[in-house]
Amino acid sequence: MPLVSLDQKNTRVQFGAFEVDNKILFEFFNKIAAADRDEQLHKALYIGVLALMEDRLSSFLSRTANELGTELESLKLIFDMKKELFYRSAVKGVLAEADIADFLSEFFDRQKIPDRIELTGDRAGKIRRNKTGDIVCHLAGDSGKRIAIECKFDKSIRLGDIQTKDVFTKKADTAWSQLLEAQANRDGQAGIIVFDASLIDNSILSAVQDLKFLPGIGLIAIIDSQKGDYRNLAIAYMLARDIALNAKTLELDTDVLKIIVNRLIKDARDMALVKHLVTANIDNMKQILAQIEKGILLAEFNQRYLIKFLAEGTLTKEDMLAFYAGEEVKERFRLVEREIGDLCA
Numbered sequence: 001m002p003l004v005s006l007d008q009k010n011t012r013v014q015f016g017a018f019e020v021d022n023k024i025l026f027e028f029f030n031k032i033a034a035a036d037r038d039e040q041l042h043k044a045l046y047i048g049v050l051a052l053m054e055d056r057l058s059s060f061l062s063r064t065a066n067e068l069g070t071e072l073e074s075l076k077l078i079f080d081m082k083k084e085l086f087y088r089s090a091v092k093g094v095l096a097e098a099d100i101a102d103f104l105s106e107f108f109d110r111q112k113i114p115d116r117i118e119l120t121g122d123r124a125g126k127i128r129r130n131k132t133g134d135i136v137c138h139l140a141g142d143s144g145k146r147i148a149i150e151c152k153f154d155k156s157i158r159l160g161d162i163q164t165k166d167v168f169t170k171k172a173d174t175a176w177s178q179l180l181e182a183q184a185n186r187d188g189q190a191g192i193i194v195f196d197a198s199l200i201d202n203s204i205l206s207a208v209q210d211l212k213f214l215p216g217i218g219l220i221a222i223i224d225s226q227k228g229d230y231r232n233l234a235i236a237y238m239l240a241r242d243i244a245l246n247a248k249t250l251e252l253d254t255d256v257l258k259i260i261v262n263r264l265i266k267d268a269r270d271m272a273l274v275k276h277l278v279t280a281n282i283d284n285m286k287q288i289l290a291q292i293e294k295g296i297l298l299a300e301f302n303q304r305y306l307i308k309f310l311a312e313g314t315l316t317k318e319d320m321l322a323f324y325a326g327e328e329v330k331e332r333f334r335l336v337e338r339e340i341g342d343l344c345a
Helices: 021-030 034-054 057-068 069-090 092-111 175-186 204-209 231-246 255-279 282-312 317-327 326-341
Strands: 004-007 013-014 016-022 116-119 136-137 144-150 190-196 211-214 220-225
Touching: 004 034, 013 021, 016 057, 021 231, 057 116, 092 116, 092 136, 092 144, 092 190, 092 231, 136 175, 144 175, 144 231, 175 190, 175 220, 175 317, 190 231, 204 211, 204 220, 211 231, 255 282, 255 317, 282 317, 317 326
Parallel strands: 144 190, 190 220
Antiparallel strands: 004 013, 013 016, 116 136, 136 144, 211 220
8 A cells, every 4th residue: 555645635645644734745746656656755755854964955955966866856946936935925034043043053063162042033132022132142151141143134224334324214223223232132242143145235235245343333244045154154153252251341442432432423514514504595494403403412412421431431232222223312302393393383
């Protein structure tokens, strides 16, 4: 009695007493003569086991195409189709996190690194209702040091350099904000954000290329999951690990100071726009008043964080996130904006 049989009415594949409801499997076995199905099942199981052992299905299929015949070409087509669906679907983020976690686990084993991986993307962290920080790596057993990793397979994410950020525009996730948010939310001493080469904004690709270190912010690593190339992530992890384990509390954190000064310079340039607005006609008065009020609010906001920084020598990740986002200033400006609108009506 054959092992494989088909339920044509319900389009299901039966393996003895075991039944599978899978359209791809049904269509595959439906094209094969009943007498040949068991042999094809054994071959499929063999291919599947080898692929799991190889743990990089795409490269495995490419290397063994000539050895396993035309049936393997069908499997390659199925794999390519599923890969296309993966990159178009909302589930790609969850699958990417699992893939990256698997790579890191193997990397730890090969390098004899005593770190532990925790998938955290499905639950909130220290920030209420916030799930930023997909993976947390606990360093050297119970050292208490952590690396927060955010996986962003998303072309809509921009770099978000603080020198070009306008806090009065609509809030949007950026590489900078996600790095700061992940570390604040997961209590990380270092952070990494991972992008895929096939799902990344060109502005980040050109600015980062492979790997970039942002002092006081974290590391950006670009991988190529389709080619199984995770080398940049491995380098980024080792750098982040050294930073987290060896960083010392400094009397003055020059990296953070540089970030604050860059923001002050950027905001000072914005305030200089007032001079040009004054020479315009009366219709610009509303914009002039708004720009002046923005400058005043930003000056007060920046001064408060600069005083805190000079007093403590650094800023916490929570402070850095609040300073970068500038949500407090935006909320205060909404009230001023209404007052200006009433005044100029």
